[in-house]
Amino acid sequence: MGDMKRNGARATLVLDGERLAFAEGETIYEVADRHGRDIPALCYDPRLEPFGGCRLCVVEVEGQRNPVASCATRAEAGMVVRSRTARLEERRRTLVEMVASENRDARVDPLHGYASQEMGALLDRYDARPGRFRGARSGQSRIDDDNPFIGRDYDNCISCYRCVRVCAEQEGDYAISVANRGFSTQIVTEFDGLLKDSACTFCGQCVQTCPTGALADLKALANRDVPGETKTTRTICTYCGVGCSVDVMSRGDKIVGVLPAMDGPANEGALCVKGQFAYDFVHHRDRLATPFVRDRETGELRPASWDKALDRAAEGLGKVVAEHGRHAVYGVASGRAPHEAAYMMQRFIRAGLGTNHIDNCSRA
Secondary structure, eight states, rough: OOOSSSOOEEEEEEEEEEEEEEEEOOBHHHHHHHOOOOOOOOOTTTTSSSOOSSSSTEEEEETOSSSSSTTBBBBBBOOOOEEHHHHHHHHHHHHHHHHHHHHOOOOOOGGGOTTTTTHHHHHHHOOTTTTTTOOOOOEEEEEEOOOOSSSEOGGGGGOOOHHHHOOOOIIOOEEEEEEEEEEGGGGEEEEGGGGTTTTTTOOHHHHHHHHSSSSSEHHHHHHTTTSSEEEEEEEEEOOSOOOEEEEEEEEEEEEEEEEEEEOOOOTTOOOOOEEEEEGGGGGGSSSSOOOOEETTTTTTTEOHHHHHHHHHHHHHHHHHHHHHOGGOOOOOOTTTOHHHHHHHHHIIIITTTTTEEEETTTOO
């Protein structure tokens, strides 16, 4: 069994001179990643089945003639692996230059999406020359796709198929696929139509896994001119009861976009169209900025202070309970309110008024 240990201990391999333990079924890439060893890749997403298309993650395995894709090669006890030899690094630099030379934009705005900076990071890492292999380009952007959420700039596509795979493997929608072969390869919908006419649910998964910005978050990019440093705040989406974790991007006091939390325990990087794109209400011009109370004589709504509005609400609720009993009150929490507000709402209805008659407009 080589280095396989008995009594439940893990097997080991040697990576770049260091002995590392691994679990049965792990790939070389997963072992390296778990131990903090960085192996570059462009077609890899930990949520997807190994693809081995970009060849950046190749490593040398002692006893094997050619380098192997670490993302698709299972770790075996006693393996001796080298991931950073001069030969491998030169190969990776050439591959990055070939990919970047075909793309119109090697670097894109970070607001394009979660993974959009991966190409630029590799260019910096290998000091690569994007124009070294400049020539014909295979991408064909869909500037005619007028959906308001997802930009399809295939002039920056590298055919890693992460978008197609995440749509199929994670979402189960199969809304996009691969057409043609070789240099004519293209990402398409059925019958090469528009996204809104396809099975696409606009979850944004394809955008967030794209490593080059070929697919882009159009709503976030519309805020690219908002001044200030982009900050992210971890919170929970309030639209339903699943509890998806999201990272809200903001500049100053304005929300400029939403990123799914890849380490979110409930969603693991997935979001629906509402969680991904429906945040316009926060800064909408029709959103109330002050409380209103109804004039007792005219019945018209008039601006009021918070104290006056809360006093009027308490008066009305107290009157209903006194005349009809506590079960005459029913509470509905808003799916657009923070979770803290929803908690206080249910505490008020249950503990304050003594009834369990409460629901949420976004209950799943």
